[in-house]
Amino acid sequence: MASRRDPPDEPARKRGPAAPAAQPAARVPQTRVGRLASVALAAGELALGGLAEGLRRLVADRSAAGGERHDLADVFLSADNARRLAARLARLRGGAMKLGQMLSLQGADLLPPEFTEALAILRAQAAPMPLAQLRRVLGREYGKGWRQAFETFDETPIAAASIGQVHRVRTIDGRDLALKIQYPGVARSIKGDVENVAALLRLLKVFPGDADIPAIAAEATRQLAQEADYLAEAASIERYARLVADEPALLVPRTHPDLTTRRILAMDFMEGEPIGTLAAPGVAQATRDAVGTVIERLMFRELFEFRTMQTDPNFANYLWQPDTGKVVLLDFGATVQFDAAFVADYAQITRAVIDGDRAAVGRHAVAIGYAAPGDAPELIEATIELIMLVCEPLRRRGRYDFAASDLPSRSRALGFDLGFRQGLLRVPPPQTMFLHRKLVGSFLTLAHIGARVDARALVLPLLARLGVQVAARGRS
Structure with a gap:
């Protein structure tokens, strides 16, 4: 699991030395007031952006002799405003960023094209937390002497995503593991994040008129709360391992309960390459087709046979082992029944x-x-x-x-x-x-x-x- 994301959203594991995080560390806002203030700042930025866009269109209307006139009602739906919103959600991380990722994959179901395209950047690597914040989380979850459980602990994260970041460790008894460590304050802020972001999008009239925004927000809150519960994710990993036991081309990491808490998930470090390496020149088309067939068959089995689905198919949630041809499945937080x-x-x-x-x-x-x-x-x-x-x-x-x-x-x-x-x-x-x-x-x-x-x-x-x-x- 020493990984580079491809592109990252949740932690992936890759053969070779640990890769540095793609972005500099940035403190995660933890309090409800702090996170609400960030959304308020986003609203202010979007209001100023909408005002500027409205003035620009007004000037264009007046200078166009009988040409097409712009509708000032949609000035907030500009591509620039969409990018401003995406940047603000990325800085927040947690439920706000995760909701943006989810909306970016809904396409024309919920959002205009400018917003789905801009929010796609949220599926990329997030900024990791600073070292001091990381150590406080570890101390809170494992206790004061937490470092004694590990022979080595790489403090440079393998990957940093919307809800947490991943570190490669070796335990004192020789286990090679990946620890997914949740950002502080994420779990308790999910409901507020979703409500605040939904309110902002409703204010901007981004959603279609018939959208049941309270129901959408409630479903997003429920699912994101589950994703933030790493004990529930550990149970999902074990369930999936049983479900796909008859698929020789699929591998699922083992969990390690002695080092797993509600906010830290301990799993086997899995060897493999980012799934995107299959697109490299020299990889046989038959190999690409075989791996694609494994992934597609799993999706259909999840829906029609298991009635249990891992619903976050980010590129980085799959690894490929060139030597064996097997696909490694990663990240089971977003599992629905x-x-x-x-x-x-x-x-x-x-x-x-x-x-x-x-x-x-x-x-x-x-x-x-x-x-x-x-x-x-x-x-x-x-x-x-x-x-x-x-x-x-x-x-x-x-x-x-x-x-x-x-x-x-x-x-x-x-x-x-x-x-x-x-x-x-x-x-x-x-x-x-x-x-x-x-x-x-x-x-x-x-x-x-x-x-x-x-x-x-x-x-x-x-x-x-x-x-x-x-x-x-x-x-x-």
Whole structure:
């Protein structure tokens, strides 16, 4: 686990010497007042930015002889303001930064393109905490003599992310471990962070008008609180190790309960290369395809078989072992459970997509909550159109070339046009937020490594086990 992130969001582990953190250390704001002040500063920065943008557009309107006039109502939605917000959330870290990461993967579901693009920087490496702050956390969790438990403790973090940072250690009894150490104050600030950031975005009118912001905030708070509980993550790691025991190409690190607390997670240091090295020249296409198939099959099994999904598919949450061809799975904080009815509806809508049965897609979209009973026919049709588009890999027979696909840009453009411009899409229900993060992130991972995967062939057996059969034309 001596790692460089690729790009980092949660700690990854890489063969070789420990890499220095990508950013200089910066103290993590711990108090509610301090974190609220940071959000207030963000609001002030955005207000000034919006005022400047409004004046610029007003001058442009007056100088344009009969040309297009700008709408001053959207001055706060500029790309510059989006970048200001992203920079402020990155300095906060914790729940604020994590919420920004999540929103960056929602695409046209929730945010205009300027904001999704700007918030993407939050999936990069965060600033680590200063050494004094790190030592205080270790003393609080392990006690005054904590250093005596370790033969070596590398104080330069392997990686620093939104909620914590990772250090490589060797215990006094010879175990080679990675410690994920949470930033102080993160857990108790999550609810306030989410509420403050959601209020700021609501003030800026970033969300669509029909967005159930309290429900979205509540779901984000619940999930982020789980991610900040490292005892819960340790249990998820152990559960996943059992679930994927029949997948020889997957590896899951062991946890070490004697050194794990609610705020420190001790795991095996895992050897491997960043998943992005698969895209390097000289790596055989067959190797890329094999690794991509392993990742895609796992995603479908999580939804349709395990009903348990790790919903943070950041590039850095996978390692690849060139010598064995195996994939190492890392970071299980963002694990969600799906109930049987939800999975059954998703199986049916997947079947309908593969069959090209648009009427059935519409019915199951209503069952899931993408549309509502009584919605206008044009809204239902817009929902069907977007679902059919984003499920393109399932509709394609044979291997789908993820790297060559422009599906993300096409789906963003269609979603923005139908949802923001025409008002023909509902905001997806909050319970789908983390599933969408996994679906989008997995697509980006496969594109990143240049994989070609037959997604349809992977999902059909799983649907069959649920008693869901596609039409003969869908199987061919």
